[in-house]
Amino acid sequence: MTAPTTTTAVRKGRRWIERWDPEDEAFWAATGERIARRNLLCSVFCEHIGFSVWTLWSVMVLFMGPEYGVDPAGKFALIAVATLVGSVVRVPYTFAVARFGGRNWTVFSALLLLLPAGAAFAVMEPGTSYTTFLAVSALTGVGGGNFASSMTNINSFFPLRRKGWALGLNAGGGNIGVPVVQVAGLLVIAAAGADRPRILLGIYIPLILAAALCAALFMDNLAPVRNDTGAAREAVRDRHTWIMSALYIGTFGSFIGYSFAFGLVLQTQFGRTPLQAASLTFAGPLLGSLARPAGGALADRYGGARVTLCNFVAMALATGVVVLASLIESLSLFLTGFGALFLLTGVGNGSTYTMIPGIFRAKALAKGMTGEAAAAYGRRLSGASMGLIGAVGALGGLVINLAFRQSFQTSGTGTSAYVAFLVCYAACSALTWAVYLRRSGAPAVPAEKEPMEAEKEPMEKEAGLRYARM
Incomplete structure (x- = not known):
């Protein structure tokens, strides 16, 4: 079969790819992979700068000495409001990508970062x-x-068999x-002072300007990507959207929460100076x-659940380990426990x-689709x-x-908070097992259909079910 061609049409002065079928292996090998990788690299850079700006106040609070008149509780509130707005x-x-185009929105959203950076510079x-x-901070x-x-944009560029790697690299970068x-x-603190x-x-x-320029020059819009309000409503009603949101609270919520708070915790609980923290x-x-x-690669190989x-x-x-370190006031043990936690949040993300x-591919197979x-x-x-799960x-x-x-x-001290986090991770463990590993809870093809599916669609079955059932 002849591979689909990729054509670029000009709409309002911007580049759009009119036909995109990454699941077609011939198309993917001929043109799709090269284009997808180029967009992925630019996306990583732009998202990287976005994360830096989002977590800016995790650093700004280290510069805020007694002369600023803000106590530790006030500083935690500053980083909390940034987290809230970002969520x-x-x-x-999520919906802006289909409405305006992935490339166009990436350029705009990168330039928008000038607003919080410039405002912080002023005040x-x-x-x-x-x-x-x-x-x-809210900005x-x-x-x-x-x-x-x-x-959302990169998810559209890659086939299912490569999504774990692509989404992991995009998010990790x-x-x-x-x-x-x-x-x-x-x-800056070491060279110029706090x-x-x-x-x-x-x-x-x-750097913000460089990210916007990179997106403008090297990224593409995918015309086949459209906002689907019916799909959005269906996703909201689907229990797996909310289950995965809860699990993502435990992984990404932990990563971003600890990233914002860790330096301030070291200052407040262990008396570190701004430079030491x-x-x-x-x-x-x-x-x-x-x-x-x-984490994405391991999920591709062994099953996400x-x-x-x-x-x-x-x-x-x-x-x-962190709870114990807090109780005995051991900084070295505290750093060891938190280092492990940070590493594991990344794998879990x-x-x-x-x-x-x-x-959702497994749900489609369960409905009899092929x-x-x-x-x-x-x-x-x-x-x-994805957008709702990421936000929650x-x-x-x-x-x-x-x-x-x-x-x-x-x-x-933060001891009571650490105990609450431990309980949360135990609950997430139980939820993962109950829904995605216990046979009766997995969103898989019904047992009586599995032999037929194994004969007709072995690659589909392996691609979809391993994330939900293995």
Whole structure:
């Protein structure tokens, strides 16, 4: 069969790819893979800068000494409001890709990052009101939205068999924006002191412009991608959307919550100076970011549910180490436990997000669909659900920061918050097993249909069911 051709049409001065079929192996080998990889690389860069801006206040609070008049509870509130806004805007950002085009929206959303960066540059000095700091911190939430649009866009470019790798790399490269901005903050504090936050902001403004230029020059819009309100309504009604949202709270919510709060926790609980805290803060998010593609790859190989379950059990054990370290006030043990937690959040981010397309593909097979019909159903539902899952999952970061704020306000330590996190990971472990590993709970093809499906569609069955049942 002749591979479909990729044509580029000009619409309002912008490039659009009119035909896209990544599941067709001939098309993928001829032209699709090259185009998809190019878009992926640009997407990683733009999302990377978005994450850096979103987590900017995890660094800014380290610059805020006594002269700013903001106590630890107030600082936790600053980073919490950034987390909240970044979570909420993920929903409209998801639908913006189909409405405006992935390339067009990436350019716009990158340029929009100039607003929070420029506002922070203007107000970051002693004497600024706390209300102003809260408003500027809220603006950085637009960087959190970039994740949802980027993941939705890249999900459309790659075939199901490559989504784990592609989504893991896209998200992991973006997540690295967190430790990178924290390393940059460390270098500024070390070189210029803790009273020069504007230097860091001045570094990121040209990087934002570079990201927008990269998207404009090298990315494409996919014309076949359309917003499907019916799919969105169906995804909202589907229990798996909300189950995966809960699991994503446990993985990504933990990653972003800890990334925002870790430096402030070190200052508040262990008395670290801004330079000491900054020298330790970046390592955890870096581990988590690098581990995310590995989580996607492991899910591709062993099954998303299996990897996710093992990961949540390990997260609970690592949190137990953190609880012990907090009780005996051991910084070295605390750093060991949190290092493991960050690493595991990355693995879990990759494995949970990789499960989504497979779950909905398995549902299509269970409905008796085959071939392109099953693939199309899986793409519709997974694309519609990803933005909602990403938004709800990111709210876990808000919960973590509020838990830290309450714990330090009432007891002066984070111990009670760590215990609550341990209980959460235990609940996520039980949920993963009950829904996706226990045979009666998996969204799989009914038993009486499996032999026929194995004969007719062995590749489909393996591609879809391994995420939901293995």
